[in-house]
Amino acid sequence: MAANEFSADFTDVSVHENVPVEGNIRISVPLASEDEDMSTLDEPVKDTIMRDLKAVGKKFVHVLYPKNNDELLRDWDLWGPLIVCVFLAMMLQGKGADSPTHGVPQFAEVFVTVWFGAIVVTFNSHLLGGTISFFQSLCVLGYCIMPLSVSLLLCHVTLLAKGSLPLAMFIVRFICVTLAFAWATFASTTFLGNSQPPNRKALAVYPIFLFYFVISWMIITNVT
Amino acid sequence: MADPRGHPNGDWTSFRDPTAQSHQFGSSSIVDMENMDDTSGSSFEDIAEAPGGTTGLGEVGGDEGRTGKPGQDDVVEEDEEFLGIKGLKGQLGKQVAGQVWEAGRQQAARAFSLYANIDLLRPYFDVETVQVRKRLLESFVPRKNMKVPQKLPRELYGPLMLVFTMVAILLQGMKTSGTIVSQGTLMGTAIGTCFGYWLGVSSLLYFLAYICNSKITMVQILSMLGYGMFGPCLVLFITYNIHLHSLFYVLWLVGGGLPTLRMVCALSSRTTGQRQRLVLCCTLASLHLLFLLYLHFAYHRVIEELLVTLEEQPAFIPRQQRELVPPEVATSPASLRIATMSLIRSSPPIL
Structure with a gap:
């Protein structure tokens, strides 16, 4: 009887919230495989850069051919978004850099718009109850701007044909940007859609749509 | 059920005194730390002043001291050392230091509790x-x-x-x-x-x-x-x-x-x-x-x-130049337009 009372009391004390739990908790972790354990400190810099570039390139391929796999989410990085964003900002800046009142966005403006927009979309996804981490979402949104960057490049190529059928060229550019916009929205929805509850998917997709719409609008108005 | 903090039962103390004491010690020191976090930074220094018995706040420190003496002794030593390094013994200096510390602590806490703030907003986004x-x-x-x-x-x-x-x-x-x-x-x-x-x-x-x-x-x-x-x-x-x-x-x-x-x-x-x-x-x-x-x-x-x-005319005409403009030019539609626009310009919120 006494032993039972003691055990009961001891249980009560051990779960009391004000009593700190002390000591070491050791968990036996299985040894990492040799690939993971391999040190990269003594490898050539070229190998390191090439490995990272390959990882970034692989993610671009995922965006170009969006499948429902989670590699983009699992190994997130912000190199791709940075590259795409800098490219977009530099291309949009273009000739207007000398005259700020010429209707062309400046580098910093595009940069801030892209990152601020991505952060707002990410917060919205979190507030709606998304199960994805902050940087994963930023990574996906940044990589998915890639189709729009490609369309901007194509638009600049069409601009080289000066004087020949301006209306037709405008239609070509418009279709190009619209397709890229649809592509970007579809790709990001493919990656981010599963992180939301099914009854809120549309609510999470709408700000993504708006975000890419604003970027597309910047591209269209810049190259007309 | 026995309360390990201050009101132990007879059975409890007779059976496991050492454990009860250690729990008492641990819990009281934790209470001190929590109080220091919750209250302003100046109370931290007022606890140190408690042995001198100068202010009313020192009494608060004394109350806390009664609940757990060992913890308080540590705090007093640290605090005296802290005050020695600072070299500010006046009440004003301590208050300012406390306020600065508190402001910095709150800012850091706000930055770290970003996710907690998101959780506060989450009910307003609970919609289908x-x-x-x-x-x-x-x-x-x-x-x-x-x-x-x-x-x-x-x-x-x-x-x-x-x-x-x-x-x-x-x-x-x-x-x-x-x-x-x-x-x-x-x-x-x-x-x-x-x-x-x-x-x-x-x-x-x-x-x-x-x-x-x-x-x-x-x-x-x-x-x-x-x-x-x-x-x-x-x-x-x-x-x-x-x-x-x-x-x-x-x-x-x-x-x-x-x-x-x-x-x-x-x-x-x-x-x-x-x-x-x-x-x-x-x-x-x-x-x-x-x-x-x-x-x-x-x-x-x-x-x-x-x-x-802005395209037609330079946006800014210096005052000297404006005075030199002849009256027929000044009343021309273009210049009226500039004047109107300069009036309107002050009204819209151009960021």
């Missing part, structure tokens, strides 16, 4: 697609029932998205109208206008509702006004692309009037007294309808004409 769709459609349907306070949602997803949508529409409207301001300025102006209207008018309404003793919360006003912007969003989107003034007036009455009427009904159902209702509803209705007019005509035009003026 069907509900948002229903609320968007219902924003055009005024409810006449004034006797019972109408139900208003406490949700911010829809309003926030509508404000962002309005920003995008304004941006698109400015660009299609041939506005040639740098895009950042347009973007900043659009964001400032839309968020400024939403937050500013909501705050004003909340202030008036407080004065008029209306039963409404800030979140409800934000939600109501936000959903009320769905109509203006549609009207602006259509009229920025189809330039027909008659069409705009019809849409202004329908797309701007119906949401305004709905908001007026909801506000007046939650307010008692005719005068109070009149004040609140007139403010809301006039602001909401005029905002739509402003966005379509004044704001849109001002930006456009400003840029035309």
Whole structure:
């Protein structure tokens, strides 16, 4: 009887919230495989850069051919978004850099718009109850701007044909940007859609749509 | 059940005194640390002053000292050392140091509790697609029932998205109208206008509702006004692309009037007294309808004409030059236009 009372009391004390739990908790972790354990400190810099570039390139391929796999989410990085964003900002800046009142966005403006927009979309996804981490979402949104960057490049190529059928060229550019916009929205929805509850998917997709719409609008108005 | 902190039972102490003492010691020291975190930084130093027995706050430190002496001794030693390094023995110096410490601590805590803040906002985003769709459609349907306070949602997803949508529409409207301001300025102006209207008018309404003793919360006003912007969003989107003034007036009455009427009904159902209702509803209705007019005509035009003026003439004429301009030139339409524009220019919120 006494032993039972003691055990009961001891249980009560051990779960009391004000009593700190002390000591070491050791968990036996299985040894990492040799690939993971391999040190990269003594490898050539070229190998390191090439490995990272390959990882970034692989993610671009995922965006170009969006499948429902989670590699983009699992190994997130912000190199791709940075590259795409800098490219977009530099291309949009273009000739207007000398005259700020010429209707062309400046580098910093595009940069801030892209990152601020991505952060707002990410917060919205979190507030709606998304199960994805902050940087994963930023990574996906940044990589998915890639189709729009490609369309901007194509638009600049069409601009080289000066004087020949301006209306037709405008239609070509418009279709190009619209397709890229649809592509970007579809790709990001493919990656981010599963992180939301099914009854809120549309609510999470709408700000993504708006975000890419604003970027597309910047591209269209810049190259007309 | 035995309380390990201060009131042990007889059975408990007789059986396991050492354990009970160690728990008592541990818990009391934790209480001290928590108190130091919760109260201001100056109380930390007042505990050190307690042996001197100078201030009333020192008594608080003394009370805490009675609950756990070992913890307090450590704190006193550390604090004396801390004061020695600082070299500030005056009460003022200690208070300032405490305030600076507290301000820094609060800022750091705020930065670290970003996710906690998100959790605080999460209930306002707990909404489903069907509900948002229903609320968007219902924003055009005024409810006449004034006797019972109408139900208003406490949700911010829809309003926030509508404000962002309005920003995008304004941006698109400015660009299609041939506005040639740098895009950042347009973007900043659009964001400032839309968020400024939403937050500013909501705050004003909340202030008036407080004065008029209306039963409404800030979140409800934000939600109501936000959903009320769905109509203006549609009207602006259509009229920025189809330039027909008659069409705009019809849409202004329908797309701007119906949401305004709905908001007026909801506000007046939650307010008692005719005068109070009149004040609140007139403010809301006039602001909401005029905002739509402003966005379509004044704001849109001002930006456009400003840029035309900027293209035609240098934006800034020095005073000496202006005085040298002959009177016939000064009264020419172009210069009048510059003068008008310079007057208008001061009014719009160009960021």
